[in-house]
Amino acid sequence: MESKLENNKVTMENTIKDYIQTNKNRFLDELFELLRISSVSADPNYKNEVFKTAELVKEKLIAAGADNVKICPTAGFPIVYGEKIIDAKLPTVLVYGHYDVQPADPIELWHSNPFEPIIKDEKIYARGACDDKGQMYMHVKAFEIMMQTNSLPCNIKFMIEGEEEIGSENLAVFVKQNKKKLAADIILISDTGIVANDTPSITVGLRGLSYIEVEVAGPNRDLHSGLYGGAVANPINILCEMIAKLKDEKNHITIPGFYDDVEILSEEERSEMAKVPFSLDEYKQALDLSEVHGEDGYSTNERNSIRPTLDINGIWGGYTGEGAKTVIPAKAYAKISMRLVPYQKSENITKLFKNYFESIAPLSVKVKVTLHHGGEPIVTPSNSFGYKAASKAMETTFGKKPIPVRSGGSIPIVAMFKSELGLDSVLMGFGLDSDAIHSPNEHFGLFNYFKGIETIPYFFKYYAESFAGK
Amino acid sequence: MESKLENNKVTMENTIKDYIQTNKNRFLDELFELLRISSVSADPNYKNEVFKTAELVKEKLIAAGADNVKICPTAGFPIVYGEKIIDAKLPTVLVYGHYDVQPADPIELWHSNPFEPIIKDEKIYARGACDDKGQMYMHVKAFEIMMQTNSLPCNIKFMIEGEEEIGSENLAVFVKQNKKKLAADIILISDTGIVANDTPSITVGLRGLSYIEVEVAGPNRDLHSGLYGGAVANPINILCEMIAKLKDEKNHITIPGFYDDVEILSEEERSEMAKVPFSLDEYKQALDLSEVHGEDGYSTNERNSIRPTLDINGIWGGYTGEGAKTVIPAKAYAKISMRLVPYQKSENITKLFKNYFESIAPLSVKVKVTLHHGGEPIVTPSNSFGYKAASKAMETTFGKKPIPVRSGGSIPIVAMFKSELGLDSVLMGFGLDSDAIHSPNEHFGLFNYFKGIETIPYFFKYYAESFAGK
Numbered sequence: 001m002e003s004k005l006e007n008n009k010v011t012m013e014n015t016i017k018d019y020i021q022t023n024k025n026r027f028l029d030e031l032f033e034l035l036r037i038s039s040v041s042a043d044p045n046y047k048n049e050v051f052k053t054a055e056l057v058k059e060k061l062i063a064a065g066a067d068n069v070k071i072c073p074t075a076g077f078p079i080v081y082g083e084k085i086i087d088a089k090l091p092t093v094l095v096y097g098h099y100d101v102q103p104a105d106p107i108e109l110w111h112s113n114p115f116e117p118i119i120k121d122e123k124i125y126a127r128g129a130c131d132d133k134g135q136m137y138m139h140v141k142a143f144e145i146m147m148q149t150n151s152l153p154c155n156i157k158f159m160i161e162g163e164e165e166i167g168s169e170n171l172a173v174f175v176k177q178n179k180k181k182l183a184a185d186i187i188l189i190s191d192t193g194i195v196a197n198d199t200p201s202i203t204v205g206l207r208g209l210s211y212i213e214v215e216v217a218g219p220n221r222d223l224h225s226g227l228y229g230g231a232v233a234n235p236i237n238i239l240c241e242m243i244a245k246l247k248d249e250k251n252h253i254t255i256p257g258f259y260d261d262v263e264i265l266s267e268e269e270r271s272e273m274a275k276v277p278f279s280l281d282e283y284k285q286a287l288d289l290s291e292v293h294g295e296d297g298y299s300t301n302e303r304n305s306i307r308p309t310l311d312i313n314g315i316w317g318g319y320t321g322e323g324a325k326t327v328i329p330a331k332a333y334a335k336i337s338m339r340l341v342p343y344q345k346s347e348n349i350t351k352l353f354k355n356y357f358e359s360i361a362p363l364s365v366k367v368k369v370t371l372h373h374g375g376e377p378i379v380t381p382s383n384s385f386g387y388k389a390a391s392k393a394m395e396t397t398f399g400k401k402p403i404p405v406r407s408g409g410s411i412p413i414v415a416m417f418k419s420e421l422g423l424d425s426v427l428m429g430f431g432l433d434s435d436a437i438h439s440p441n442e443h444f445g446l447f448n449y450f451k452g453i454e455t456i457p458y459f460f461k462y463y464a465e466s467f468a469g470k
Numbered sequence: 471m472e473s474k475l476e477n478n479k480v481t482m483e484n485t486i487k488d489y490i491q492t493n494k495n496r497f498l499d500e501l502f503e504l505l506r507i508s509s510v511s512a513d514p515n516y517k518n519e520v521f522k523t524a525e526l527v528k529e530k531l532i533a534a535g536a537d538n539v540k541i542c543p544t545a546g547f548p549i550v551y552g553e554k555i556i557d558a559k560l561p562t563v564l565v566y567g568h569y570d571v572q573p574a575d576p577i578e579l580w581h582s583n584p585f586e587p588i589i590k591d592e593k594i595y596a597r598g599a600c601d602d603k604g605q606m607y608m609h610v611k612a613f614e615i616m617m618q619t620n621s622l623p624c625n626i627k628f629m630i631e632g633e634e635e636i637g638s639e640n641l642a643v644f645v646k647q648n649k650k651k652l653a654a655d656i657i658l659i660s661d662t663g664i665v666a667n668d669t670p671s672i673t674v675g676l677r678g679l680s681y682i683e684v685e686v687a688g689p690n691r692d693l694h695s696g697l698y699g700g701a702v703a704n705p706i707n708i709l710c711e712m713i714a715k716l717k718d719e720k721n722h723i724t725i726p727g728f729y730d731d732v733e734i735l736s737e738e739e740r741s742e743m744a745k746v747p748f749s750l751d752e753y754k755q756a757l758d759l760s761e762v763h764g765e766d767g768y769s770t771n772e773r774n775s776i777r778p779t780l781d782i783n784g785i786w787g788g789y790t791g792e793g794a795k796t797v798i799p800a801k802a803y804a805k806i807s808m809r810l811v812p813y814q815k816s817e818n819i820t821k822l823f824k825n826y827f828e829s830i831a832p833l834s835v836k837v838k839v840t841l842h843h844g845g846e847p848i849v850t851p852s853n854s855f856g857y858k859a860a861s862k863a864m865e866t867t868f869g870k871k872p873i874p875v876r877s878g879g880s881i882p883i884v885a886m887f888k889s890e891l892g893l894d895s896v897l898m899g900f901g902l903d904s905d906a907i908h909s910p911n912e913h914f915g916l917f918n919y920f921k922g923i924e925t926i927p928y929f930f931k932y933y934a935e936s937f938a939g940k
Contacts, residue, residue, distance in 0.1 A: 041793075042791070042792060042793030042794060042795060043791060043792055043793065044792065102795055103789065103791055103793075103795055105789060105791060105795070106692070109691075109692070165794075165795075166793055166794060167794070207696060209696075209796070211794045211796070213794075218759070219757040219758065219759060220757055220758035220759075221579070221757075221906060221909050221910065221911070222576070222579070222906075222908070222909035222910060223757070223908075223909060224879065224907050224908040224909065225779070225781045225783055225807055225809070225908075226677060226679075226809055226877070226878045226879030226880050227774065227877065227878050227879050227903055227907075228774060228878070229774060229779040229781045229807075229809050229878060230764050230765065230773040230774050230777055230778075230779035230781075230809065230878065231762055231763075231764050231770045231771075231773040231774040231878075232757060232759060232762055232763055232764070233759075233761075233762075233763035234781045234782060236713075236781075236782035236783075236784075236785050236804075237713065237717070237780075237781065237782050238763075239710070239785075240709070240710040240711075240713035240714050240782065240785070241710075241713075241714040241717075243706075243707065243710035243711075243714075244710050244711040244713075244714030244715075245714075247707070247711075287689040287690055287691075287693075287702060288689065288690035289688070289689060289690075289702060289703075289834060290833050290834065290836075291703075291832070291833040291834040292701055292702055292703075292834060293701075293702055293703035293708075293832060293834035293835075294700050294701050294702070295700065300701045301701075303700040303701040304697065304698060304699060304700050304701040307700055308700075309695070309699040309700035310707075311695045311699045311700075311704045311706075311707065311798055312704060312706035312707050312710065312787075312788065313695055313706075313788050313789055313794070313795060313796055313797050313798070313799075314706075314787065314788035314789040314790045314795070314797075314799075315706050315709075315710070315785055315786065315787050315788060315790070315802065316785065316786050316787075316790040317782075317784065317785050317786075318782065318783050318784035318785060318805065319573065319575060319783055319784040319805060320784045320785070320786040320803075320805075321512070321513060321573060321575060322512060322513055322514065323511075323512030323513065323573075323636055323842070324512060324635075324636060324637070324681045324683075324783070324805060324807070324842040324843060325512060325572055325573055325575070325635075325783060325784070325805075325908065326679070326681070326783055326807055326880075326908060327783050327784075327908050327909065328781055328783070329783075329784075332785065333790075334706075335788065335789060335790075335794060335795075337695055337699075337794070337796055339695070339696055339699050339700065362761070362763060363760050363761040364759060364760065364761040364762060364763035365763075366760075372793070372794040373794060407696070407697065408696045408697050408698070408699055408700065408701075409694065409696030409697050410696050410796075433697055436691060436692075437694050437697075438692070438693075438694040438695075438795065438796060438797050439691050439692035439693060439694065439797065440691065440692060441691070
């Protein structure tokens with residue numbers, strides 16, 4: 001393969017930077033086009049928008065130079081596939097991303113329309129700006145650069161899905177049915193972050209997830225709290241009491257067997273983790289908290305990475321409008337998610353939760369427990385060709401070697417890729433913790449967007465080189 | 471005073487029954503007119519409808535024969551006043567009622583439009599059918615009968631307010647400012663119920679109320695539960711834990727001092743109460759419950775009448791839409807009401823609640839406690855002229871002596887009438903526990919509506935007679 005860039009680092013650096021500089025506005029305009037479509041996969045009201053977004057991703061992949069670009073239908077939202085196979089003997093990188101986004105609620109807390117991106121203080125504000133439209137689109141533009149500068153050093157495959165925010169169930173089916181088509185050497189994903197813009201990092205661990213909805217039903221209709229209060233179970237009180245029983249006073253989760261399979265890190269590993277730059281004061285200040293809160297015996301960074309959690313993500317029941325209504329509602333509900341760590345299994349934890357939650361329900365109510373979705377926790381190797389290529393790429397563009405970190409978030413499909421395709425993933429993301437993904441006013445730094453586009457071609461270069469034995 | 475009815479029971483019975491029979495459809499049509507206006511006082515969206523309802527009540531009072539009918543403005547919704555003073559030497563009955571209604575939520579559980587009354591199975595279905603438009607309008611029609619048959623034996627004053635469902639704050643101001651105008655001998659209220667259509671009863675006790683809203687605030691914005699889960703306080707988990715701490719495992723309320731002023735009934739009084747016809751099996755069956763639930767050591771009828779309660783009337787926070795959103799919300803909220811019994815004081819209980827709730831909040835959250843409204847518990851005398859007149863009136867029309875009962879509900883203004891006007895109230899209501907007031911599909915039996923209209927003139931007759939020393 002010929003390449004203008006291959007033998008000259010300075011030339012490569014200049015070429016990439018020049019290309020980005022020349023096309024900066026277009027790169028932003030194209031991302032904005034994507035961000036304007038409200039592809040909220042969780043909400044049936046946005047169904048058409050999700051499909052429209054898939055179409056746009058397809059167009060963009062074709063325009064960037066991909067072959068065989070197809071919208072692959074599933075039982076839910078489609079997967080956009082595309083590829084550029086330059087030589088069967090070269091390694092193949094499978095790029096994964098997602099074009100669906102989280103709901104924008106609570107909408108009233110946004111300072112601008114979540115689906116009309118704006119740039120403020122050098123940041124792009126929109127739902128999906130970071131998670132994951134912005135990060136996914138970095139790959140499309142990095143691919144364009146490599147194509148336009150004739151410097152793509154590996155084969156590349158794109159698999160961009162539309163159901164990441166609702167559990168990727170149909171992606172698992174697609175992967176099982178298309179193992180040959182998806183054959184590759186490594187999976188590259190940008191759906192995570194870095195510690196700070198001057199502290200690059202690569203995620204080597206992700207928590208798993210078990211997301212559950214519960215319903216507590218009492219009387220067969222809403223009742224007047226004066227006439228019935230005190231004499232029948234109030235489903236809200238009971239739900240609160242049951243939720244409170246899920247943790248003890250040390251914030252340990254009380255579900256029997258919950259911690260049985262949790263990986264215990266050595267003192268050495270924990271002290272290695274403790275070296276990651278972190279200021280508890282700044283953390284508290286950024287969130288306006290007097291105190292942090294979590295499991296006894298663990299630091300903040302441990303609590304949100306190597307320890308499992310149980311959080312109520314939503315709760316509702318009774319009268320929630322203005323003013324007062326003296327009602328005992330017939331039902332109360334909660335959405336509950338548990339973040340899992342190696343070697344907990346999502347299915348097992350869901351079962352343990354269900355058994356325990358049902359066992360603590362008083363006879364005066366009926367309880368329903370439904371699984372929304374789950375995913376397995378993972379740890380990715382930090383001594384692989386893929387990790388090393390990512391590390392070198394980031395070191396090249398940030399001027400600083402990235403540190404390996406474990407993230408508290410979940411990308412459930414990473415474990416599935418490993419089990420179905422036998423492939424490791426490299427989690428080279430460019431977001432920041434402060435990007436407010438899943439929150440109002442999600443944003444993505446212009447620095448981060450363009451730094452991602454700049455870094456990705458180096459990943460391909462170093463990955464190809466490591467394979468070539470250079 | 472001359473009266474066709476005074477000296478002849480049979481004639482009076484026939485006259486009332488004939489009048490009702492002749493005007494049955496009109497009496498229903500007029501009530502329907504009232505029910506069609508959605509006078510939800512708690513919700514600012516219905517402001518105009520509440521004012522419109524006051525206008526209609528005024529028209530109806532004038533049509534029934536009242537003098538000096540006026541819409542008396544307050545800082546909130548107005549009070550409709552009207553009177554018929556026939557002789558200053560005769561006793562005066564002040565009739566109280568309210569024309570506002572509870573919100574109709576959850577609207578999707580109604581089988582018919584809450585503001586388009588229908589008759590089904592001999593019952594009127596509509597928001598306010600029983601509470602209190604239907605019961606209030608019985609008085610207007612009973613007054614019309616007495617006027618049309620020239621049989622009104624006392625002076626009568628009407629005071630119909632529009633803020634009962636939101637705490638009657640402006641009524642208290644109005645009463646203070648109009649003591650002379652409201653001078654009377656007794657207050658007559660139909661805003662309670664009877665045990666069953668074949669078991670008349672009169673309410674002699676009402677619980678007080680302290681209605682509070684709480685906000686638990688954690689981080690300054692919604693957070694991703696993967697990145698922050700386990701490391702910061704989740705306001706929903708904390709709110710649930712705090713709510714759970716408000717009761718112990720025996721369902722006693724744990725707020726220090728909460729029970730200090732609670733009236734302790736003697737064994738004799740409790741065994742008297744236990745004689746009221748009641749089937750626990752039927753109660754559970756009617757509500758589709760496997761078990762009742764309440765404070766240890768008390769029967770169902772005691773739990774909902776002589777014992778105080780703490781119920782969550784509404785709770786909300788985080789993502790409550792379809793599907794899953796992995797969010798730690800910035801805030802979570804609950805509406806909490808406590809029903810009070812003699813001799814608890816609403817203001818004191820609110821203070822105790824606030825102090826305790828704030829004291830159990832961990833440092834990792836901020837807590838806000840706001841009072842919605844309150845009212846004092848009361849016990850009315852069952853040996854007064856008023857009670858005896860009501861008892862005799864019900865005995866006349868039901869053919870059975872009514873039993874005195876304590877109700878779990880609250881009509882906070884009853885205590886206020888006593889303290890401001892020095893007047894006792896007679897709580898002669900005609901609703902049933904099963905009328906679903908404050909719930910979807912509220913209804914009021916045709917039997918009950920017309921039985922009320924039929925009974926009220928007898929109350930006036932016997933009350934006048936007791937004053938005349940007959």
